[in-house]
Amino acid sequence: DTGVSQDPRHKITKRGQNVTFRCDPISEHNRLYWYRQTLGQGPEFLTYFQNEAQLEKSRLLSDRFSAERPKGSFSTLEIQRTEQGDSAMYLCASSPPGQGNNEQFFGPGTRLTVL
């Protein structure tokens, strides 16, 4: 079990550029979550996938943000026309199927800096 992985670990971009992040969940985990964490705050939920279906989106997920999980395995989070306010740590988590245990396991995060 290799844990949740995220790529890249760091991204520096200029305002107005598009960026894409990737998350690979723990194998056999069918549930995948994206969160965003700004300095001094706890993570905030962005969106949730069960298999390939995107089942929930937070109000934080503006129309510049899009997430996909095309084959129910890895997921991508794209931010279009980045703004300085998008600078944050983007965290991905996964959890196993079933009702009895939905413990979430987090990846190392992608730290985005928008100049």
Next chain:
Amino acid sequence: GIQVEQSPPDLILQEGANSTLRCNFSDSVNNLQWFHQNPWGQLINLFYIPSGTKQNGRLSATTVATERYSLLYISSSQTTDSGVYFCAAHPNYGGSQGNLIFGKGTKLSVKP
């Protein structure tokens, strides 16, 4: 939605001391987790504890679901325990798909 409040916000300890971190939540929950965030930002799972008591080495946690709080105990603290501790909960009502609501964390500093 559910509110998750942690206390204290900051805690400074001498190495070897014990501490208790508290997490209050405003609704019944079906998931409650404690995490330690290391200096690189990685969230390390400490406990999955929607109810009851668990222990793992020098750490233990208790959740009293009926009274809507959870406690994290750290005994014989070490400098490596420093960091931010988060409590996160998922409410036990329909319409939500399991996303965790995090508190603002307790920043722990253990001095040698």
